[in-house]
Structures are given as C-alpha cells and as structure tokens.
Amino acid sequence: MMDVMIVTGLSGAGKSQATHCLEDLGYYCIDNMPPALINDFMNLTVQDKIKIEKAAFVVDIRGGEFFDDFKESLNEMKRMDVKFKIMFLEASDEVLIRRYKETRRAHPLSQSGSILEGIQAEREKLAEVRKEASYILDTSTMKSAKLNEEIKKLLSEGENGDSFTITLESFGYKHGMALDADWVFDVRFIPNPFYLASMKNLTGNSKKVQDYVLKFPESQMFVNEIHKLVNDLIPMYAREGKYHLVLAFGCTGGQHRSVTMANEFARRFKEEGKRVVLIHRDLP
Template sequence: MKFVVITGLSGAGKSQAMKSMEDLGFYCVDNLPPSLIPKFAELCFHAKGDIEKIALVIDIRGGRFFDDLFESLDTIERMGYLYEVLFLEASDEVLIKRFKETRRNHPLSPEGRIIDGIEAERERLAQLKGKAKHIIDTSNLTSAQLREEIRKIYLEGLKAENLTISILTFGFKKGLPLDADLVFDVRFLPNPHYIDALRDYTGHEPAVREYVMQWPESIAFVEKLKDMIHFLIPYYIKEGKTQLVIAIGCTGGKHRSVTVANILYESLLEKGHRVTINHRDSVRTVRE
C-alpha cells in the first residue's frame, strides 16, 4: 500500500498536488485529523486491495489537532505501515503574492501581516520538512509543471536526485528575481532588439535563436555555462539542496536570455535532470 502525507506551507499548492494525486489513482483525503490516521490506515489496509494508493493532506489548518501528527506517524510505523512525506514550499515573496491575489488571510495570522503567519508556519513545519522524502518548491512552477513533477515522482517512479532545477528568464529593467540562487547576465551578447526584423519576436523563434547563437562569444558562453551547471549539480545534491533557481537575464528578458535559457533547459533535460523553465518578462510563455 502506497501511503503519502502531503503537507507544506499554506499557499504552496497542496490542493493542486492533491488533485494531481487523484488523477494518478490515489484515494485522497483533505484535512483529516492526524489522530485518526492510524485508524484510517488500518481500514484501508483491510480493504482487501480496493485501496492501494492513499494521499492525505495534513497541514496547520488542523489547529491544535496538528500537534498529534508525529505521534500518529510513529503509531502507523509501529503498525508496520510505510509512509512518505511530500512537502510543498515556496518563497516568502511568492506566498505573499498568492495570498494577496486570492484575498485570503494566512491561517496563523488572520488579523495581522501575512509574512508573520508565513514565518510562524515555517517554524512550526520545520521538523516535518525534515522527514520529507520529496520537497517541491513551487515558487516558479505553473500548475501544469507541478502536475508534471507529481507525475514524475509517483507515476514514473523517478529514480533521479531529489533536486528540482528551475530556470527563470528576466529583464534587468524590470528588476532581479528575488529567489534566484544563481544569476547570469547575458547583456554582453549581441542584441536582436536592434534588428528590425527580429525586434518584435522572442528567443523562442528560430530566427532570433540563430541570430544570438551565430557569434563566437555566444557559443563559448553557452558551453561554459552548461559545463558550470553540470559541474555544480552533484555538489548541490550532496549538500542536500532540493531546489536550484537559475536566473538568466538580459535587458528586456525577451531575446538573449530566452535563447540561452532554452538551450540550457534542453541540455539539462538530456542529462535526465528534473527541470522546469519560466520566462518572466517574455511576451510568450511556453508550456513545457
């Protein structure tokens, strides 16, 4: 029996994760009081094969009942039922933006500042995060990309490292992304913006990509960038890092950064890494 506890920060995408698990054939229960987990696990086990995959969403909405979670998990371990924890998180900036867009208050700070609730929740969930088998940072993931991550883990049985690489393109004139681990400035490359026939297109278009990559400095930089990232990844994994955000910027975030990011994305996919890509300031956003 596959038993998964979905948890994490409010606003990080647990509801979407549960829907994705349902699509994969999991029997899902949202906000079950943790004290009932052992009894629920026993009922499922005795269902004689009718329920093979279970996912429970457990988070701080349970209030004081949430404190029973660790005792309940210890109990089902003693009962011989194996489980794993899927933990979802996101950056403070992204979580604040999501709460404001939905006009919701944070459950741990209903009358106060959202950031206070986020900080309190991070502290309260720190121990549970430490038990997680899979951690997904949804800061730069679309709903479709989160579904794909869930599918890779629980349908394909992904054997790769527990590291998600997020590539983000941006324009310096609109500001640096706040959650980037590595930032690369490609404004030194020849700019298609000054070519009339290319100005209105993006790095997704073959003509723009061909223009950017026809220069020796572009070819050399991309090769050195790929070498550096491939060199760093094993060390980040060894360190225990679960999310790596690589930001690539040019002036407008439309031509050079998109071209270079797409090439890096393709290279990482070929190596079998878990990687997503988002183009913050490009007119066209590709659904990967």
C-alpha cells in the same frame, strides 16, 4: 528509517490536493502541524511507539506564531539525522487571486482585505523555507489530476535518482531582478540584437534572434561552461536533498538575449532527459 515529506507553500497553491495524493501513495498525513511537534512525533517513532513507514506533515502560515519555529524544527531534524524532503507548492499571483475570489475566502495574512497584499506577505515569510525545498511545484496551470501526476512522477523517479528539476527563467533587469533564482546569470555581455532593425521587434523565441545571439564565441563559451557546471553539480545538490534548481538569465529588457539563453539551456537539458520548466517572465 521513516520516509518524511514536509508539504508547505503558498495558501491556495494546492497543498490539500497534494496531501490527498500522498495519502493515496501510502503516506500517513497530518495537516496544519505545528513545526515544534514534528520532532515530538519523530521521537515517538524512534522509540518504536508508532509504526509508520511514510509520513507527510503539512506546515504553513495557518499555524500563526507556531510557524516561526519552522526553521529551528528543520535544524533539529537534521541534528537528529532525520532524512526528510520538503515539497513546496506555489502559483502566480494572478492565479492565486482568482482561486481566492472563486472560493470567496480571505487571505490569512491580509491586513486590509487585499488578497495581493496577503500573497506578497506570505511569499516573503516563506522565502527562506523555499530555499530549503527539495521539490518546487508551480501549480499555476495544473488541474488536480495533473498535480497528482506530477507528484507521483517526482516520487517514483526520486527512487531512481532521476527527479531533479531545472527551472530556466529569462528576465529583464529594467523590470527588476529574478528574486526566486538559485543562480542568476547576466548575459548583457553579448551583443544586443535590439539595436538591429530587423530583430528589434522579435524575441529570443525567433530562430533569427537565436542564431544571432549564439553565433558569438563568448556565447558558445558561456553556454558550454555553464552547461557542464550545472551537470557536474546536480549530483551534489541531490546528495543534500535538493532536487530543484532555478537558473535565471537576465538581459536589459528580457526579450532577446535572456530568452535565447533560457531556450538554449532548456533544449540541451531536455535532450539529456532532464525535467525542465521554462519561464519567460517579461515576454508579453
């Protein structure tokens, strides 16, 4: 059975570099592939007309109207029992805007010339595809060499079943929900250190705040139960081809309780040898 990787994600996030890396790893790569044609390509391989062991298809919004067929093409591949994985690349708005300005390119979805407008439209258009992703790579802080390293590590570890990545994000409800999370946990049931003068101006990165937030029985029960639940379900996500899980913890302002919880889960998962990405969305 052919090893199939679909590379997609935000414009400017590094899909071209990811493709070069996959080529170096022996993948037969096709850029800007109309989704509907992927199934035609797969049919040729099933009929033994093409001998390819590993293939990667880059599919993104450059395909225009063709891209609208993406979800149906994925469903058709599932019906054909094609085993595929989706690698989704993204980056922060600030980084993407800077990259576009450096290359002096216009965003393909920008109607008014605003790069940010195009990025936001693209995020919305790709939201459903992102949920299907096996791997999600945030390239905001990655140079080309680091991205290559991460991709090689993901794929080599995937052969041993160790490539699962957990992203832990803290946020404040008053700044809006964490929109990209798979699971969202409201930790406002924990007493708020914000109301204590000695901790008001600290954050969950402070040991003093962490000790306070985690000292309550309800905090320990929450951490222990969610930690066990995530570990129990990881093999089931991996079985369905999803190797990335985003857990978001929200409190009122995103400074104390949510940050503490994200840090605590990051500590526990790292001690177990898991791949962890830690994001504190609303910290200055």
